Amino acid sequence: MMPLLYVVTSxxxxxxxxxxxxxxxxxxxxxxxxxxxxxDHTDIIKLKKEIEALKDKSKPVAFYAYRSSxxxxxxxxxxRVVVYDxxxxxxxxxxxxxxxxxxxxxxGLYLFHVSTGVYFKSYAxxxxxxxxxxxxxxxxxxxxxxxxxxxxxxxxxxxxxxKRGDVVYARIGVLNGGNYIESNQYIRTSFSGTKL
Numbered sequence: 720m721m722p723l724l725y726v727v728t729s730x731x732x733x734x735x736x737x738x739x740x741x742x743x744x745x746x747x748x749x750x751x752x753x754x755x756x757x758x759d760h761t762d763i764i765k766l767k768k769e770i771e772a773l774k775d776k777s778k779p780v781a782f783y784a785y786r787s788s789x790x791x792x793x794x795x796x797x798x799r800v801v802v803y804d805x806x807x808x809x810x811x812x813x814x815x816x817x818x819x820x821x822x823x824x825x826x827g828l829y830l831f832h833v834s835t836g837v838y839f840k841s842y843a844x845x846x847x848x849x850x851x852x853x854x855x856x857x858x859x860x861x862x863x864x865x866x867x868x869x870x871x872x873x874x875x876x877x878x879x880x881x882k883r884g885d886v887v888y889a890r891i892g893v894l895n896g897g898n899y900i901e902s903n904q905y906i907r908t909s910f911s912g913t914k915l
Contacts, residue, residue, distance in 0.1 A: 775825040775883075782814035782821065783807045785909035786902035792841055792895040800890045801845075801900075803910045814912075820888040821912055823881040828915045833889045834874045835859050836906030841897030847877050849887050854879060862897050870906060878915070887912070 784803035790796075802819035814821045823829065835845045835857055842860040846853045857873035879887065889910050891900075902908035 776827060778811060778825065780811035780813055780824060780829070780914035781912070782809045782811075783909065783911040784809075784814055784816060785907045786900075789838070789902055790900040790908070792837075792843060792891075792897055792899055794896075796891045796895055797893065798890055800888050801908075801910070803889075803908075808911075811914075814910075818888075819910070820886050821910075823883055823885045823887070825883050825914070827881060829879050829881050829887075829912055830915055831855075831877045831879060831887060831912040832874065832910070833857060833877075834872070834907065834909045835889075836870060836872045836901040836908055837861050838898045838901040839869050841895075841899060841901075842871070843895040843900050844892030845873065845875075846890050846892040847875060847887065848890055849879055849881075850885055853892075856892060858894075870901065872906060 784806045786801070786803055787805040790801065800819045802816070804816050806814065806816050809816075811824050813824050821831075831847055833845055833847050833855070835843060837843055837859045838861065840862045842858070842862045845857045845859070847855040855875045855877040857875045859871040859873040861869065861871035879885075881887070900908055
C-alpha cells in the first residue's frame with residue numbers, strides 16, 4: 720500500500736512544482752489562472768482527498784483490553800456495556816477504556832474477539848454489537864450443564880465490514896446469573912480487535 724501512496728504523492732508534488740504554462744491560459748500555473756480555479760485545480764483537490772483516504776486505510780488499528788476485576792451478575796445488567804478497563808494495546812487509539820466502545824477510525828474489514836469467563840454456577844449471554852445491532856453471541860455457562868462446573872468460558876471471533884465512525888462493543892445479553900463474570904489470575908475476560 721505504501722509504494723502506491725509514494726508514487727501518487729510523488730506525481731502530485733511534481734505537478735505542483737512543474738509550473739508549466741497551460742495552453743489557452745495566460746498564466747504559469749495549471750491550478751490557478753486568470754484569478755479563478757481551473758478544472759486542473761479540481762483534479763488536484765480530488766487527488767489530495769484520495770491520498771488522505773489511502774493514508775487512513777494504510778494506518779494500522781489494533782487493540783486488546785480486559786477487565787481488571789470480576790463483574791457480578793444479575794437482572795439489572797441486561798444490555799449493559801461491558802467496560803474492559805485494562806488496556807494492553809491500543810494502536811490508533813480507537814478503543815475507549817472509559818465506556819468500553821471501539822469507534823472505527825477508517826473504512827475497512829475488522830476482526831473482533833470477545834472472550835468471557837464465568838465462575839461456579841454462573842452464566843452470561845455476551846453480545847457483540849455494531850451500532851446497536853447484535854452481530855455475534857457467546858454463552859459461557861457453568862450452571863446448567865447437568866453438573867455444575869467450576870468455570871466456563873466462551874470466545875467469539877467476528878469479522879465486520881465497518882465504515883468510519885461505526886461503534887462496536889460487547890454487552891451482557893438477555894440472560895445472566897449466578898456468581899460473577901470472572902476476570903482474574905485464572906480467566907481473563909477480554910475484548911480485542913484489529914483492522915485486516
